[in-house]
Amino acid sequence: MQWFEDDVLWSGFSEVVFSPARAARAATAVEESPLLRFPAGARVLDQCCGPAVFTVPLAAEGYRVTGIDLSPVMLSRAEKALADAGVEAELVQADMREFARAGAFDAIVNLYTSFGYFDDHEDNQRTLQNAYDSLAPGGVLVIDLMGKETYARWAGEAKAVPLPDGGKVFMHDQILDNWTRYRTDWTLVRGSEARYTHLLCWVYSGAELMAMFRQAGFTEVECFGDFDGSPYDNNADRLIVRGRKAA
Numbered sequence: 609m610q611w612f613e614d615d616v617l618w619s620g621f622s623e624v625v626f627s628p629a630r631a632a633r634a635a636t637a638v639e640e641s642p643l644l645r646f647p648a649g650a651r652v653l654d655q656c657c658g659p660a661v662f663t664v665p666l667a668a669e670g671y672r673v674t675g676i677d678l679s680p681v682m683l684s685r686a687e688k689a690l691a692d693a694g695v696e697a698e699l700v701q702a703d704m705r706e707f708a709r710a711g712a713f714d715a716i717v718n719l720y721t722s723f724g725y726f727d728d729h730e731d732n733q734r735t736l737q738n739a740y741d742s743l744a745p746g747g748v749l750v751i752d753l754m755g756k757e758t759y760a761r762w763a764g765e766a767k768a769v770p771l772p773d774g775g776k777v778f779m780h781d782q783i784l785d786n787w788t789r790y791r792t793d794w795t796l797v798r799g800s801e802a803r804y805t806h807l808l809c810w811v812y813s814g815a816e817l818m819a820m821f822r823q824a825g826f827t828e829v830e831c832f833g834d835f836d837g838s839p840y841d842n843n844a845d846r847l848i849v850r851g852r853k854a855a
Contacts, residue, residue: 610727622659622685630720631661638665641835643750643850646671650714653742655704655735656722659685660697666717667695674698676707705731708738714747721753724810729788732810736824746855749826755840755847756787756813763790773798787811814840817849826851 638644646652650671657663657675659682667673667690675697677683683699690697700707704718705726716739726732739749754762767779775798782791790811796803812820814831821829829851833844840847 610725626659626661634661634719635665637835638662638669642837643832643835643848644717646715646748651712651744653713653716653739654697655707655716655718655739657686657699658682658722660687660689662717662719663697663699664689664693664695667697668693671715674700674713676700676702676704678703704735704738706738708741710741711744713742714744716743716747716749717752718750719752721809723751723753724812726810727808729810733820733823736820736826740824740826740853743853745853747853748850749821749853750848750850751817752835752846752848753812753817755844756811756816757840757842758844758847759790759811771796771798775799783811784808812847814847814849817847821849821851824851825853827854828852 644666648670652666652671652673654660654663654666654673654675657677658679660675663673663675663686675683675686677686677699678701680701683701686697686699690699718735718739723735724732726735736749743749763781763783769777769779771777775796778795778797780793783789784791788810790809792807794805794807818829818831829849831840832838832846832848832850833840834846835848838844
């Protein structure tokens with residue numbers, strides 16, 4: 609079993625991975641970001657939708673949304689989140705290495721570092737290819753993650769993240785394989801309880817991810833440093849790449 613198939617991570621650490629603050633930022637991004645503005649009624653695929661952090665606000669905007677995720681626990685939470693918000697979306701348990709619907713979507717999003725999970729780089733490339741094949745002509749793919757350039761500023765120091773109930777999550781990361789991948793170890797401590805998990809991801813630079821988009825067939829490939837459309841430069845906090853399938 610690979611790390612992303614472990615529901616201990618997604619459920620046991622959900623207050624860190626899917627905090628209320630993150631949900632609020634997601635809703636604001638969908639409402640305000642020019643990168644997440646699609647034609648009215650657009651068919652949108654949310655890859656790795658998790659508990660519907662982006663699926664809910666996208667559906668609330670009137671888009672016809674499909675969310676896919678490998679985790680049944682996350683899909684169950686997504687279903688509840690949609691019901692609580694009074695909006696509808698299709699939810700599918702699927703592996704993004706395998707999920708493709710030819711020409712079925714006008715936009716595809718993969719957000720908050722849900723890309724680069726797989727041990728084999730070619731599996732990450734296949735995810736892009738599946739997205740390309742699933743887009744209608746003129747459709748766009750938007751991927752958001754922490755780029756290699758930003759991660760170089762962030763990595764190395766151990767971190768402690770306080771939780772609202774008084775617990776803490778201790779994080780330590782390391783760079784692997786000549787700056788191609790990183791590993792982050794998390795330990796949650798709450799009273800006498802301790803839980804442990806880890807993440808192991810590829811880390812891509814802006815140039816590397818743009819080249820992967822082009823390899824998959826995308827045109828008009830652009831890099832941004834945040835959801836506001838700012839440039840990807842030394843001030844960037846995120847790496848957002850957008851590409852278009854030719855009309």
